[in-house]
Amino acid sequence: MKFDTQAPIWRMMRVVLPLVILAALWVFADGAQIVHQLRRADLGWLIAAGLVVNLQTVLCGWRWKMTANRLGQALPLTVAIREYYLAQFVNQTMPGGVAGDVARAVRVKGDSMARSGAAVAIERISGQVGMLVIMIVALAIALLTGAVPSGTGGMPLGIGIGIAVALPIAYRLIPQRMREAIRRGILDIWARQSVLGLAISACNILAFSCCAEAIGAPLEPLAAAALVPVVLSAMLIPASVAGWGFREGAAVLFLPAAGLGAQAAVATSVAYGAVLLVSAIPGAFFLRRPRKLAGSGSGA
Numbered sequence: 459m460k461f462d463t464q465a466p467i468w469r470m471m472r473v474v475l476p477l478v479i480l481a482a483l484w485v486f487a488d489g490a491q492i493v494h495q496l497r498r499a500d501l502g503w504l505i506a507a508g509l510v511v512n513l514q515t516v517l518c519g520w521r522w523k524m525t526a527n528r529l530g531q532a533l534p535l536t537v538a539i540r541e542y543y544l545a546q547f548v549n550q551t552m553p554g555g556v557a558g559d560v561a562r563a564v565r566v567k568g569d570s571m572a573r574s575g576a577a578v579a580i581e582r583i584s585g586q587v588g589m590l591v592i593m594i595v596a597l598a599i600a601l602l603t604g605a606v607p608s609g610t611g612g613m614p615l616g617i618g619i620g621i622a623v624a625l626p627i628a629y630r631l632i633p634q635r636m637r638e639a640i641r642r643g644i645l646d647i648w649a650r651q652s653v654l655g656l657a658i659s660a661c662n663i664l665a666f667s668c669c670a671e672a673i674g675a676p677l678e679p680l681a682a683a684a685l686v687p688v689v690l691s692a693m694l695i696p697a698s699v700a701g702w703g704f705r706e707g708a709a710v711l712f713l714p715a716a717g718l719g720a721q722a723a724v725a726t727s728v729a730y731g732a733v734l735l736v737s738a739i740p741g742a743f744f745l746r747r748p749r750k751l752a753g754s755g756s757g758a
Contacts, residue, residue: 472553472696476703483706487720495673495725503672504733507665511737514661518542521584521654525643526566526577533566533577540744541565547741550700550734555693576636580643586694587625588655589662589687594618596683605680610715614688662690669729673722681716688712689727702731 484492519539526533544565545558552558559578567574597615600606629637644651663686670677677686692708693701706727713723 472698476698479703479707483710483720483724487710487724491721492725492728495721496728498674499672499725499729500674501672503668504729507668507672507730507733508737510661510665510668511733514658514665515539515542515546515737517654517658517661518581518585521651521658522562522577522581524647524650524654525581525584526574528643528647529573529577529580529639531566531568531570531573531577537566543738543741544744545741546734546738547745550738553699554696555698555700556696576639577643580640583640584644584651584655585658588652588659589690590618590621592656592659592663592683593687593691594622596680596687597685600680600684603680605678606684606715610712611684614712659687663687665733666690666726666730669733670718670722670726672729673725675718675722675726677713677716677718685712685716700731700734705731 483489516539519542520535522542523533523535523538526538541562545562548558548561549555559582563575563578564571594615597606597611597618601608601611601615629640632640663682666686666689667677667679667682670682689705689708689712690701692704695701695704698704706724709718709723709727710720713726714720718726
């Protein structure tokens, strides 16, 4: 039996299920106290988080341009940043978390949808690899030093290592055309991709940490590097809107190991989600802009 992710019931569940999770967390963690913490949040730290998120979006646009150019797509930096803001806005407001990425691939496809789609896919893969590297290294150090208990960090570390081991195997199994695209877009420029990937992932972790500071529950740098990627990975679950619900649930599961209570964990995650949404609003202004399509070209 084929599972249709576009069926009305599935689209409805993407909204209902996160609401159910948030309602359960409201009861479990005392929603009134969570609201109280959010009302008392330090605006300065929230603004700092917003600035970091916007820096991340610019860096993502730069990484996308670099990847697209390597694949022969002439994508100007200004267009890449503009379309990335639009993609972030769509991903923050529509279920699934990938509609914005599909839209940016279509809007700048030029004369080759395949090349445009490959550039977007490879750019996203590069971003997840950067976060995976930080998580594995930080979790390993945190477990060895006792900063994170093995009961909390052991499973995410094992999953992370398993994914890392599976990546080269998956690379050999994908079609030759996609392997060639990954080679040109990532492997041949691994140094530049690594620097950008780590910087963008660090921006995500720093923005979340700023939100924790705003709530009054600061995270130690090592604990943040180890556990925030685990929390943010819950946003990849496609059964929600922008990760809401699942991200807060993961925060309650993992952030107590960093000294945050359930209330502070939920409040920090909600503040982070709000910062992401506000930071993506500039993308709404590009919805009606005429497409500036990128054609083919040789970029490096």
